Structure formats: C-alpha cells, structure tokens
Amino acid sequence: MAGAIPRCSVRHLQRLFGSCSISAPVRSVRTSSGNRAEEIVIPNRIPRSSTDILEALASTVGRDSSGPHYKYSDDPYLTPASNVAKRSFSLSKESGRKAARWIRDKHSDLFTHRPEDPFIEAFYPKISFTDESDVSEDTLRELMQKCMVSDAIQVYQICKTKGVELSDSVRQELLEFLGYYNCEDALDEDWVEERWYRQGIMSRDRIRNTWKDHGLAEELFKSLSHQGSPAYCALIRGMTRYYQVDRAWQMYQETLEKGIPLDTETYNSLIRVASLMREGSDLRWKLVKEILTAMSEAGVRPNLGTLNSTLESLSQIASWRQTKNLSLQVMAEFNRLGIQASLASYYFLLIIHCRERGPISHILIDIMNHIADKEFSIQDPKDTFFFVTAMDVCRNHLHSKELAKRVDDLLHTGNNYMLIGDSYKESIYYRHYFALSCSTDTVDQFMELYNELVPHIYTPEPGVMEELLKALKVHEALEYLPQLWSDMIVFDHTSREKLLMSVLSAMTCHQPSEDNTKLTEQLATIAWDLWTRVQRMEEDRRNKITWSGPMIGDLLTTLVRCGEYSKGVEVMQKISADPHIVLGSATVDSLQTLLDAAIGNDEANTGVMVVVYAVDAGHQEAADMAKKLGSSLTLNAEHRAKLTSVLGIDIIADLKEKEISES
C-alpha cells in the first residue's frame, strides 16, 4: 500500500505543482549544457487554499486494511474487532468530546483566559443569549451562518420583545433557514461519529408529515411586508421537505392564481412529493408531467435536482408497467438538455428496473459501462445510496461476482469512497459483497477477500458468518475453521446457537489422517473450548445456549474422532448425570462412535454408561449396542446387573446362550 503512490495523489501533486512538471528541471539542465539556449519560462504562482498541501499529503496515504482505523487508539489491546465494540469505541470517544463541550458551555465564566492571537473561536464557549442581550440583524445572520437554529429563534424572539426592527431581507433569510430545519436543531457538524452511525436510522421512516404547522416559519412568512416569489419558494420548499404535502400544494395553487413565479428547486421539491398527492400510478405520473410542463411554460430551467426528483417519483410507482420505459425517457430528456446524471439518478434507475419480483434487468451493467473509472462528488443527498444498492443488485438480482468487482473498483476510485454514506450502508455493502463472494467464488478466493477486509474494514455479522461456515462445510475446507473460530471469539459470536451448531456440524466432516494431525488437534481444541464456553455461561443469562441433541452428538463425535476420547467421556458423564442440560438427547451415531471408542480403550464403565444413556433416551438401537458391548468386552457382575436392570433382560446371558448354541 505504501509503496506505490495512488493515481489520484499523482494528480493532486501535479495540480499542486501546476505546469512545473517534476521532470522539468532535469531537462533544462541538459539543454543549458547544450549549444542552443532555450528560454526558461517561469510559471506563474498558483494560489493555493489553506488545505491544498494537506490534501495532497493525505492522498498519498491509502487505507491500510491490515491495521485498525485511525480513530481508534493505537494500541493492539484497545483495537475493537466486533461491530458492537467498534461502535461503542467510536461513540465513546465522541461522547467524551461532547461532555467536555457541555462543561465548557455550562461554565462559560471559567473560560476567560485568552492568550492566543488570532482568537480561535472553536475553543471558546458559545455565546448564550438572554432577554437583555444586545442583538441585531447581524447577530441573526451570524447564527444562521453557524447553523444554530434554536439560538436564532431565541434571538428573533428577543428582537421582537425589545422592538428591534428587522428588515424584510433578514426575515426572508430566517424564513429560508427555519424552513430548511423545520425550526429544529440540526446535528452539530463536529459530531462526525454520531452522524456516521446515525444516518442509516435517520434516512428511513421519514415519509411522515413532520412540518410544524403555524410555526415560526409561517409566522415569518406572514410578517413579511410583501410576500413575493422568494417567500413562497422558501415556504413551499420547507413544507415539501417535511411532507406537509397538502398545504404545499395549496401554496402552489396560490402562486398560480397570483402569478408568482417559482424557481427550479421549488418545482423540484414539488415533483419529489408528487406521488404522495395522488393515488394510482398513472395519476401520479400525470401530476409529475403537469409540474414539468408548468416549469417549461414558466421558462424555468431544469437541473439535476429536477431529474432526480422526477426519477424519485417514478421509483415510488416502480411496480407500474410503464415506469421502466418512462424512466428511460426521462433520462433521455435530461441528457438532451445536457444535464449530467448523478449517482442518485442511477440509484433510482436501479430501484425502478431491478425489482425483486420483476424480470431480470441488466441495467446495472450499462450503468457501470457508463460510469466506470469516473470520480464523483456529492450532488444529491441520495447519492450515497448508489453503492449499497448496486451491490445488492449484484448479489440478489444478477448474482454476478464480476459485476460486483466492478462496482467495488468504482467505489475505490478517487474519492468515491466517501459516497459510501455511513456505517450502516457500508456494512450492508460489504455484507452483500461477502455473501456474493461466498456463494460464487472458491473457498480460497473467498478467504483471500476475507483476510483482506476482516476485521478492520468489515466485521461479518452472525448471518454472514453462518453462511461462511456452511460454505466451509460444503467445500470441506476445514483448514480455515480454526481461523474462523478465533475470529468468532473476537467478534463475540460464540454465544449464538446457530453459529455453534454450524461449527459443530462442520467439524464432524473432518476425517483424521496422517496428513492433518495438526488440524485434528486444533479441531479437538475448538470442540473442547466450545463445550467449556457454553458450560461457563451463567444460568440466568438472557440468551443462554441450550444444548440440543444433534449439537451434543456432533460434539461427542468430534471429540472422539479427533483423539480426545477422555474429554468425550467427560462430556458423556456430564450429560448422563444431568440429562436436562440437553434438549432431546445425543444422536445414536455419536453414541455408537463413543461406544466403539470405549470398546477400543477397553473401558467397560464408559460402555455401560453409553448404553444406559441410549436406553434412557429411548433409542431403538440400545439393545444392539448392549450386545456389541457384551460381545466385545468382558463385563463384571455390576455392569451386567446395570444393563439387565435398564434393558429388562439379561442380554449377556442371552448372548452366551446363543454362543453356546451356535458352537
């Protein structure tokens, strides 16, 4: 990773050094030594922003998949591996910052020492306002600049009570500002982690009218001396943003009546919610078309937002037969207008074309052909949905690993990785990628991917882990099981019954031989570790694992097969002493394996215990097992009495009689 400078960084450096290319000095030296004197052109100074150098430097550092993320403490002991740990580590760190800031704001009178010059505002308590504060329009503008909604509202109220005259322009600005945030505080831009973990939750279930009716925004609207186009635009945008659809539509009708022109974004916002205003696919589309026509007639220039809103409306009627065709028409229309589609547009196309129960559409291939190797920046809030959806389509719709690889390459082109969105989308993205690789690749290819991404970039969820274990079992690639088991311990997966079941059943496939003695030992260790872990769980644990018949059977089989006979006996003793710890009973096969081992080790005690257990469990084969035991080992009187008491007949005597009669 560190060896080669990524392509993008070369570009960055070139931009930094402008026309003065790196090889230039060498060439000029050579020419000056020659006869012909060449004119030296000194390039003009290129103005740089304050972060250009840092950006160029940052672009030379790639993501190191073998180390933890930069945000975690640089200490192997403190490196989180499981998803829960990752989340709580990052959020705790931020929580500490939050606590510090809270103290600072709460006791702002203690932070008055200001040695630095220039003054760094970010380090000082924020100004709090009271009714006596000296406020003006500029205070309001500054607060809007800093995105402090509740303070802006407070200052507005103070202005009102103190009778400070506010001009229409600042009222309009405040209207736009409050309309955007619906008079609610936004998440501070410093809380990156919180946003990183929260966004997945926030972006759902938002289709719900949350607009504050008759709130401050509407009050501002009424207080304007002249309610012109900007005021209407701001209010309609605000209402549609928070799904107050009916009143937004009313406002729109009002503007039509009064002949007030609207701007592009306002039309876009109306198109976006058009499908909430009508029932029935054709009526919805008709409405969208109506608004588009109105835009065209008003001479309003459409933009990317128009394209995306139209597609978003279409995506809400994706089950309609004509939608697919219409979406392509829309794309063609905007392409004709010279509007470049953004990732969000492609995301909507994917939703429209790749329906779960619809016919297979290969549109993703066409999209990838179109956008491969391109770099994107965020242009639409929905841009971040593209990658996760594309990967979903690769996995569930097209089952194409090759395509998934292309999507992944695009994600790692330039700065595209920032468009992954948030932790939730990231982990779904990798889940799909993993599961696809698991079902299409060979085990070795898959494990290569696993080793690259796990655990620092992605931690498999239990569901993915289960599929993985199943794949290992199917491909009989048990050599990876020890690695997976240790990962499972680190990821805190060992308390999940399904996973333990998969591990146990995979281990029974192992056939010990001369070549794999090391693996045999490892598997025996795993089996024993698993048993002790489950036994150690406290009784009152919420989801305590109960042994099931097949599980205990697989455990016994594995232990015996892998040469840990004595441990198998220990387990057997435990389950015959407290049969209630097992739901059901150990399988016949495993009991027979254990019995064979007992016979092999010449341990009549164990043999009798196994047979007694088999009888208690009600296995039909118990009698045969007893016969086998009786014929292979010499049993003492106590053993015979035990067998007789449980079986009801003296099998050994029967056997002997039979032998005698046969001989």
Place this chain on the structure above:
Amino acid sequence: MITTTTMASATGSRCLYRTLFHRYGLLSRGQVRSLCSVPPEDGKAPEKQESAEAKANEKKAAAKKKLNDLLASLATTDRIPVERTNSLKLSQPKPRQKTKAPKTEAEVPPPPPEEQVIEPELAAATKEVAKSLGGDVEATESELLSTLKSHALDTSASEKPSANLSELFVGLKVERSQSKPVFERPRRKRYDRDDHQRMQQGTQRPDEYVRPTRVTSREYVKTDIFGGEPLKIFSSEESKAKEIVESACPVWDATHAREIQQTVVQPPSNAFVEMIQWTRQGKLWTFPIDNEIGLEQEKKIGFQEHVFLEQHLEGWCPRRGPIRHFMELVCTGLSKNPYLTVERKKAHIMWYKNYFEEKHDILKEIGAIEA
C-alpha cells in the same frame, strides 16, 4: 361465532360474488401449468412473463386466494348452517358481463362460437401465454382455450344470480391448506427496516427464502440508459439560451449545500485528514505557514508606521537634551518590538508626553528642558 360468520359473509359477499363470476378467476394458475407441456421449474408459478399475463396472473391468483380464504373461513365455521345467511338481505350483485338473457338449465344452448364465449382480448392473451410457456405453442393454446370455453359455459350457466350461498359451494373445492403458514417473503424495499433489524439481531434468513427463483435467462440484455424517446417537455435551445436563473432562496441553498457536504464526512482516516478538518474549523495554523495569519488589522498598516516613530515626537519633544535622547531610545525600542500594534506604540509615546508635561516644572528647574 355467529356474528363473525355473518359479518364475514356480509362483508365478503360482494367480493365473493365478484370473484366467483370473474370467469378468469376460475382458471387457476396451477391449471394453466398442468396444461402446458413444459414441466414447472419449482413450486412457484412462472411469474416472469414480462407481459400483461404476469399481471393478470397475479390478479387471478389474488382473486383466487381471496376466494379461498373466504370459503375456508366459511367452511371452518360451518357448524352454523349456511342457510342462516338466507335471512340476511344480501345485496345482489350485478352480473359482471353483459349477459345474454338468463337461460334455464333445461334449454342449454349449443356451444356458442368461440368469440362469443371468450372475448378477443382473452383469446389474444391466451395466445401470448401459450407462446411464453413455450413447448408446443398451438397445442397449449388450444388446450387453454378449450378449458376457458368450458369455464365460460359454466360461468354463464351460473350467472343467473343465486339466492343461496350454499348452492354456490356445491361442487367447489375449497383449498383448506391455507391454514398452513405460507412462507412468503414480505415485499420490501431494497433498503429498508427489515435489513436493519436483521443486522441488529445479527440474524438473516437463510438464502433459500431470500432468493426468489427466476425463470428468465441470465443473458445480458443491453439497455441504453440514454436511448429512450425524450419526453419533449423542455426544449433544449431555450434552456441553453437562457442564463441560469438565480435561485430565489440563497440561504436555503447554502444551508442545503452544507448539509449535503456533511453527509459524506467520514471519521478522519489519517492524521492529514484530521488536520484538514481542524484547519476548516479554524483550530490550526493554515498552510503555507504564515506568521501573520489572522492579523487582519495589521495588514492595513505598512511597516514604516511601525519603524519610523520619530514623527510622533514632533511638536512636543525638545530638539535636544536628555529628554530628546531618552525619547529617541524609546522610539528605537518600540520600533523593534514586534508584539505591539502601532496604536499601542503611539499610546506609549503619548504616555511619556503626558508624563513630561506633568513634570514640566521640575524638569525646567533642573534644566532638562530649555526654557
């Protein structure tokens, strides 16, 4: 029990009649499959016919399911005689199709020509179904048509409104297997709560449920994403000719841009990125390093004002003598001090001026200034 039955029959009656008389509904999807020569891929019906049939089939299935549910619910409560419902005044449905005058069963007409029994759309649809199912197209089609015909006869015969629900049930097979839990994957959006919950619980349904079986081939079919017929709502010339219209809400747009930008901010991935963040927040010296960063006031003042301070002695300081000497030293010292603003330097000099003025008498006495 009684109330539920009556309610079910009252509310369901309309739906029941509709579905019963919907002649398509009587031809179930299963029957279609059993007719055609292609073996079914699996338990699921061939859903992927890309045509009206898929939808029609779905509708059919839904209608059939509704009917079956209703019948099953009636059938499970049949301890109550069905005749009970007689006492209810059920709304009599209108026959769905324009029917010929109801005929008595005694005079069953000769089978009418195909077109009369089966509407042309239906016939066309049948053809397409037969095509999409593959195999012997013509044979399948004729089989389908004959089945349809027989059903059509059945329905036209029973189209005479029946007063008795129980009569309807005679000879109808009710699928009681509906009581078994049907493993149907709930419809979900591509990216929804389900996913999230599954992730939180860490469980996922095994893949057998997740992957609906698809019948269509996996052959790559090219879709030209820009190749559709344009809507022709906007004219390109006009939009190009026009200047970009100023947005009516600049504050909104700025806020939106900021919020969008924040959605892609990730926790810093290395120290440089973190420094970029800090620089943007104003916590770091900006690159390239400049000692005068943030000294906005000083930028307006030239260096000469810092260095040449003697001009401020004009007018009050004696031309020579110890005070002049002292003040020149003060000026030299101040001119070399980088930490004071010009204002402060001037204030220093003015302080001395005031001081000497206060002590004017003493100074005069000792001869430090000339009289």
